[in-house]
Amino acid sequence: MVRSKRYRINEYRISEFADGRLWWDAHSGIGKQIGGPCFVYGNMLVLGTRCSEEDGFLKLEFFNQLKRLPFWHKTRYYCFISALMDVSSGRNISEQKLQQLIALASRSDTDSENMVSERPGTFRLWQYQIFIPPDGNIIWRTCGGMGQIFGGSVIIESDVLFLGPKKFDDPRQKNKRDFLNSLRSLPKWGRTNLWCRSLALKPISPVEKEKPFFSLPKKPKILQQTRIVPKSHHSKYVKQAWSQITDYYSNTVDELKARWPKGIIGVCLDMGKNPTIFF
Numbered sequence: 001m002v003r004s005k006r007y008r009i010n011e012y013r014i015s016e017f018a019d020g021r022l023w024w025d026a027h028s029g030i031g032k033q034i035g036g037p038c039f040v041y042g043n044m045l046v047l048g049t050r051c052s053e054e055d056g057f058l059k060l061e062f063f064n065q066l067k068r069l070p071f072w073h074k075t076r077y078y079c080f081i082s083a084l085m086d087v088s089s090g091r092n093i094s095e096q097k098l099q100q101l102i103a104l105a106s107r108s109d110t111d112s113e114n115m116v117s118e119r120p121g122t123f124r125l126w127q128y129q130i131f132i133p134p135d136g137n138i139i140w141r142t143c144g145g146m147g148q149i150f151g152g153s154v155i156i157e158s159d160v161l162f163l164g165p166k167k168f169d170d171p172r173q174k175n176k177r178d179f180l181n182s183l184r185s186l187p188k189w190g191r192t193n194l195w196c197r198s199l200a201l202k203p204i205s206p207v208e209k210e211k212p213f214f215s216l217p218k219k220p221k222i223l224q225q226t227r228i229v230p231k232s233h234h235s236k237y238v239k240q241a242w243s244q245i246t247d248y249y250s251n252t253v254d255e256l257k258a259r260w261p262k263g264i265i266g267v268c269l270d271m272g273k274n275p276t277i278f279f
Contacts, residue, residue, distance in 0.1 A: 007072040009204060011063070012047065014038060014072050024048075027062040031055060037095065041102055042158025044201070045078040048095050076204060077157060083200035084160060087193055090126050101193055105159065125189040128163065129182075130154065140164075147176035161195040 007014040013025040022038035024047050033056025037048040056062060072078075084093045123130045129141040129151075138154035140163050153164040189195075 006069050008066050008069040009045070009072045009078055011066070013066055013069065014045070025056075027056065027059050028053070031058055033057070033062070039081075039095070039098055039102060040075060041098065042105065042160075043076045044158045044160070045072065045075045045204075046084070046098065047078065047080050049081060072204060077201050078204060079196075079200045079202060083196050083198065084194045085196060087125070087161075087189060087195055093194055101159070119191075122186055123189040123191075124183050124186040125161070125195060127183075129179075129186065130161070130189050141170055141179075143176050143179045149176075149179055155199065155201065156192060157201055159192050159194060160201075161189070161192045162199050162201050163195070163197055164199050 004018045005016045007016070011026055015023045015025065017023070022040070022045075023035055024038050025033055025035040028034045033054055034050050035052045036050045039046045039048060057065065081095065081098065082092060084098075085091065086093045086097065120132045120134045122132070125140075127142055130138065131141065132138050138156065139151050140154050141149060141151035143149055149170040150166050150168065151170060152167040155162045155164060
């Protein structure tokens with residue numbers, strides 16, 4: 001089958017076949033190439049499950065060819081199918097179910113953003129509480145293991161509800177039992193078909209285009225150690241010691257002169273030498 005066009009997204013090569021099907025390839029291991037199908041769902045390119053492995057280029061050769069390809073521009077975002085969950089079952093979405101949703105979406109032009117902003121309310125999405133205020137800034141809440149209630153922001157894009165990272169603790173509800181009882185009484189979330197526990201939505205932006213594909217590891221810089229020569233105080237100590245020695249022997253000579261008669265003892269004290277006593 002002849003590929004009509006090839007694109008790139010970061011370290012992935014996207015191939016578009018003449019019949020409209022999409023396929024992704026990536027480098028793996030030593031001279032290996034893995035790949036799988038792709039699906040366009042709304043404004044997202046969904047990279048499907050890996051289902052092939054074959055001999056390919058070495059890593060440097062693969063990325064050298066990849067950087068010559070034009071960047072993917074037919075969707076604003078991309079994500080992996082392994083991160084998407086089915087709202088109805090709470091399990092990972094299958095490729096077959098995703099293709100069914102794509103077929104249904106192609107027959108309707110529903111604007112999910114307008115639908116959400118015009119219909120505020122509070123809903124239950126499995127263990128999460130989804131709150132839609134009138135201003136459209138959606139948040140999620142859930143209960144932790146220690147009974148702590150916390151939450152974060154929500155993004156809805158292309159019929160997928162993405163839970164953002166934890167941003168706040170809810171001081172209004174500190175009882176886990178009360179939170180769960182309130183959660184059970186809420187209507188089920190049904191405004192999107194898919195959801196994701198993390199913000200796995202990745203933008204295709206100019207910032208990502210400038211990201212290098214492959215680079216050799218840089219050698220660490222070896223800093224030359226500067227030898228620190230300790231300051232010498234030798235001359236200072238020598239002067240102090242010599243002064244003490246001369247004072248000591250000067251006192252010794254005076255005592256000997258007082259005890260012994262003149263002419264019997266002679267003391268010779270020469271600079272730089274030990275004193276010599278002779279009779």
